[in-house]
Each structure stands twice: as C-alpha cells, then as structure tokens.
Amino acid sequence: MRVPLIAGNWKMNTNVTEAVKLVGEIRPLIEPISNVEKVVCTPFVSLTAVREMLKGGSVKLGAQNMYFEEKGAYTGEVSPLMLSGLCEYVILGHSERRQCFNETNEIINKKIRAALKVGLKPILCVGESLAQYEAGKTEAVVTDHVTSSLKDIPASDNLVIAYEPVWAIGTGKAATGPQANKVIRLVRKIVAGLYGDSFARNLRILYGGSVTGDNIAEFVGQSEIDGALVGGASLKVDQFVSIVKQTAQAKK
Ligand code: 13P
Secondary structure, X not given: OOOOEEEEEOOOOOOHHHHHHHHXXXXXXXXXXXXXXXXXXXXXXXXXXXXXXXXXXXXXXXEOOOOOOOOOOOOOOOOHHHHEOOEOEXXXXXHHHHHHOOOOHHHHHHHHHHHHHOOOEEEEEEXXXXXXXXXXXXXXXXXXXXXXXXXXXXXXXXXXXXXXXXXXXXXXXXXXXXXXXXXXXXXXXXXXXXXXXHHHHHOEEEEEOOOOOOOHHHHHOOOOOOEEEEOHHHHXXXXXXXXXXXXXXXXX
16 A cells, blocks of 8 residues: 655765765666665755666655755755755655754744645654653654644645654664554554544655664564665665665565
8 A cells, every 4th residue: 555665865975976876886776676665865966966877767866955945045055946856855854954953843844845835755754862762752752743843734645754763863773663663653643633544544654763684674564664764774785775675575
C-alpha cells in the first residue's frame, strides 16, 4: 500500500566532483531495484550536476533545506522556487537545522507550506533530544513537533515524515526496531487526528538515526516503518545499496 522510501541525507559532505562520482557509483546499482523509492539529498551546489546524472532514471533528487520566502533580499538563502523543477524532495526541520540554526516549529511550518505550494515533497523531521528522551518526554516532543510543524497546513499526498531521535543521529546508537515503531505509530495517530485515518494510513513515515546495512532490516521489518532517512551510511556505496536492497526485500 505505502511504497517504501529510502532517502540519503548527504549533509554537508562532498564537493561537486565527489558528488558526481558518488552518484555515478550508486545509481547503476540501485536503479534496477523496484518496489522502493530511492532519493539522494545532496548539497545545494551539486543538485544541478546530480540532476543531469539521474535524468530518465528512477532515482530521485532532494535538497536538505530551503528558505520559506520565494525571492528577495535574503542573502545566502535558497528559495522554494529555485528548487522546484530542480529536485523533487526537500528535507525540512532536520534536528541539525533546529539545533545549529535555531529553526523553530514556526519556521518549519512556514517552510513546509512554502514547499508544498510549489509542488516540492517535504520530508519533515521530528524527534526528541537525549535529555528529552531520558526525561521520558519523547511522546510530548514528537506530538509538539508534528502538530506545530503541520499547523493549518492542508493535507497533501506529497508529505513524508521522518522520525529521527536526536540521540541516535551520528552516534552509532540506533533506536531498536520496536522502539522506533512505537513512536512512528504515535506519529501516525497524531496525523490521523489532523487529517483523518485514511490519510494517515497512506502517509509514509521513515526512521532515521544511525541506520546501516547491518540494522536496516530491523526497521523495515516493522509494520509502521516505511523506510529510512540515512545519513553517514548514504555516503558509502555498499552500505546505501544494501539498505535499498534489504528494504525492497522486506516490503515485498
Ligand atoms: P546518521 O545516519 O548519520 O545517524 O544520520 C541520520 C540523519 O540525520 C539523517 O537525516
């Protein structure tokens, strides 16, 4: 029913030459794998070059951020209009944006609205910090992230959500499959409250945080988890290919 999705978040890694090389190696290996949507989210500066390489194939392209205004005096920012037509997806509300660049739910809400307006597919990231996790606040934080980020935004089939517990990002300490499944079930319930059961049933919700070829099966083997947002392992050809392959296998 829900087509699984594996998205690589390259973060601030690779220059244009390296990005072209990496996608040149990954693409032929994942291109033939069907039954799973494959996305690479490269740095802005590589989008054009990588887009050329992906043309006519099944691997999709995404950005990692954008500003919410369409144009104007915002030095250094990239707008939704600049991305539309260039890539299909855009990661929004990543915890690194929240932490390092002070992005609030309110800003993320504006970004999601702006992305949807121009036909981009937002991958909205939500998730609790280590301190919040240890204080037993996971449900409260995730509920707040989802409801505030989507406040007054009409339902859109283009939306994807990723649950990324901050304590699992880049730490090598992934959540367990059942742990992630439980939070993702909650996210689906919150979304059902906002947009109705049928919308929530069709919404793809990913897990992110230290996903590798060694643990992906544990996540995509869960009923609520529709794929993964992969950081570090998306820069390693064999790892990323293995993640895509195992997802296709698990969701057959
Ligand atoms: P890692 O897979 O490196 O833990 O990063 C996860 C992430 O933040 C993906 O957006």
